[in-house]
Amino acid sequence: MSGRISTQGLYLQSLAAMLNQQAALARTQQQVSTGRRFAVAADDPVAASRELDLNRSIRRIDQLQQNISIANHRLGLEDNALAEVTDTLQRVRELAVLANSDTNEGTRDIIVEELDQLLNHLVQTANSSDGEGGFLFSGFAAAGQPFVRDNTSVQYRGDQGQRFLQIGPERRVADGDSGAGIFQFVRNGNGTFTTAAAGTNTGSAIIDNGALRNAAAWIPDNYTINFLTDTDYEVTDGGGVPILVGTYEDGGVISFAGIDVSLSGPAAAGDRFEIQPSRYQDIFASVQDFIDVATGQSADTGARAVFHSAMNTVLGNIDRALEHIATTRTRVGTRLNALDDQGQLNLDSRLSLESTLSDVRDIDLIEAASRLDLERVSLQAAQQAFLRVQNLSLFRLLG
Numbered sequence: 001m002s003g004r005i006s007t008q009g010l011y012l013q014s015l016a017a018m019l020n021q022q023a024a025l026a027r028t029q030q031q032v033s034t035g036r037r038f039a040v041a042a043d044d045p046v047a048a049s050r051e052l053d054l055n056r057s058i059r060r061i062d063q064l065q066q067n068i069s070i071a072n073h074r075l076g077l078e079d080n081a082l083a084e085v086t087d088t089l090q091r092v093r094e095l096a097v098l099a100n101s102d103t104n105e106g107t108r109d110i111i112v113e114e115l116d117q118l119l120n121h122l123v124q125t126a127n128s129s130d131g132e133g134g135f136l137f138s139g140f141a142a143a144g145q146p147f148v149r150d151n152t153s154v155q156y157r158g159d160q161g162q163r164f165l166q167i168g169p170e171r172r173v174a175d176g177d178s179g180a181g182i183f184q185f186v187r188n189g190n191g192t193f194t195t196a197a198a199g200t201n202t203g204s205a206i207i208d209n210g211a212l213r214n215a216a217a218w219i220p221d222n223y224t225i226n227f228l229t230d231t232d233y234e235v236t237d238g239g240g241v242p243i244l245v246g247t248y249e250d251g252g253v254i255s256f257a258g259i260d261v262s263l264s265g266p267a268a269a270g271d272r273f274e275i276q277p278s279r280y281q282d283i284f285a286s287v288q289d290f291i292d293v294a295t296g297q298s299a300d301t302g303a304r305a306v307f308h309s310a311m312n313t314v315l316g317n318i319d320r321a322l323e324h325i326a327t328t329r330t331r332v333g334t335r336l337n338a339l340d341d342q343g344q345l346n347l348d349s350r351l352s353l354e355s356t357l358s359d360v361r362d363i364d365l366i367e368a369a370s371r372l373d374l375e376r377v378s379l380q381a382a383q384q385a386f387l388r389v390q391n392l393s394l395f396r397l398l399g
Contacts, residue, residue, distance in 0.1 A: 047360050054357040061350045067165040068343045071175040075332050075339070077136055078176055081128045082329045085283075086322065088122050092287055093318045099294050100311040102304070108294050115294070119287045123149045126183055130176075137179035146179040147284075154284035156180055168342045173335050177328060186324045188281040188317050192218065195261055196274045197309035202302040203227070203268030205248075207309045209316040210261035210275065217258030220277035225254065225261075227271040265305060273309075283324075286317035 095111050095118075126137055126147045134142035140161030148155050160180045164172040188194055192212045197205075205227075212218060222238040227248070235244040235256050244256045248267055253260045261275065293310045 050360045051357065054353055054360065058350060058353050058357070061346050061353070064167055064169075064346050065343065065350075068167050068339050068346070071165050071167065071173055072336065072339050074130060074136070074175045075336050077128065077131060079329060079332050079336070081125050081136060082182070082325055082332065084125045085122065086325050086329070088118055088125065089283070089318060089322050089325065092118055092290065093315065093322070096290060096311060096315050096318060099290075100308060100315070112291055112294050115287060115291050119154075119284060119291070120149070122284060122287065123147050123154055126179055136176060137182060139178035139180070147183070149284070153288065154282065156184060156282075167339060168345065171338075171342055173338055173342075175335075177332075182325070182328055183284065184282040185280050186283055186286075186317075186321050187278040188286070188320060189276075189278045189313065190316055191320055191323075192278055193220075193259060194276050194278055194313060194316075195309070196276075196313060197306045198272040198274065199306055200302075201268070201271040201306055203230070203271045204265040204301055204305045205250075205263045205267035205271060205273075206265050206305050206312065207273045208262045208264075209312055210259055212258065213255065213260045214258035219257050221257070222277075223257065223275040225263075225273040225275070227267045227269055229269045230267055233267075268302075281317065283321045286314070286321055289317065290314045 092115065095115060099108055099111050127145055128136045130136040130142060132142075135144070135146050135158070138144055138146040138158035140163070141158045144157055146156060146158035148157060156179055158179050160178045162174050162178055162181075163176065165175050166172050190209045190211060193210060195207045195210050197207055207225075223243075224236050225233055226236065227233045231248045233246055233248050233254075234242045235246075235254070236242050244254075246254065248263065250266065251262065251264050253262050259275070261273075263273070289310075293307065293314060
């Protein structure tokens, strides 16, 4: 009895060794053919869980990279549009300089015609497509045309929405600006205050755009320079209270409330000049003001001086618009640089994750190929051993 059990045990042991070698060889063959350490999660639950986490992180980075691509595209379109706006405003400024010269009075009708075309072009640029069937500067209301021009003004029908895209684990960037922020929120005058000559002036004095001398002393109010005589003036505040009296000097500077303004040319008694705090004025209105000022100019001496004062204001408004667009383009450029920087960081992170994933999931093909050859030899040895055991006389007797 003990000999029969011993022989049967030897038989089963040889069979088990052969089957184990076959299973090991099959696993190694599968690893070599797929390049993976495990076929199903049950083969290595810890590694499988780690693989899921790493793949999830890689997909998250891929989404961030897609957001970067979208933001790059939209910001590129915005920068191109702003470059076109800059070129158009530069041409408007050139025309303003021409129109402000008395030697070009005969060409002002032609200038007005070109200005009308330039204003239309500005509106068309402000209505640029976002490349996705909508409009670039409509804010969240991207499906609707943002700017509509009528006979006297340009109306904004978008909103002030600004979309932010996640481009890094803890980093977001705006993929554009609303039309309101670009074209409407521009301070007129010199950015602090505006100057204007009263339309009833009869003298030849022309006021410049002035400058802020002392921000701490500046008190926003509606100030008026009143000429009591050809040479004597007083400055009153918004309540009509005199805050300064002086004697006018052609080309001299009048200083009060932390600001400086300069007048050039002879003044007349009763002439009046207004100084008011700057307010938001859209770029289209600044161009329309130019059209209005340059249309139907009178040759009267007083009206000519009022015209030149108004043209100084026009030039100041155009300069503010150009500065505003330049500032916006700088912000766009900063965002584009941020996209490039974050994109590289994301790529570096993805490479690191892929390397870790490979360590967790992929086999060493050289090692696996060597192991495969070894397991083939081991299987052959197990098979031969099984055959020898199977051919023992006792097995033949049992058969």
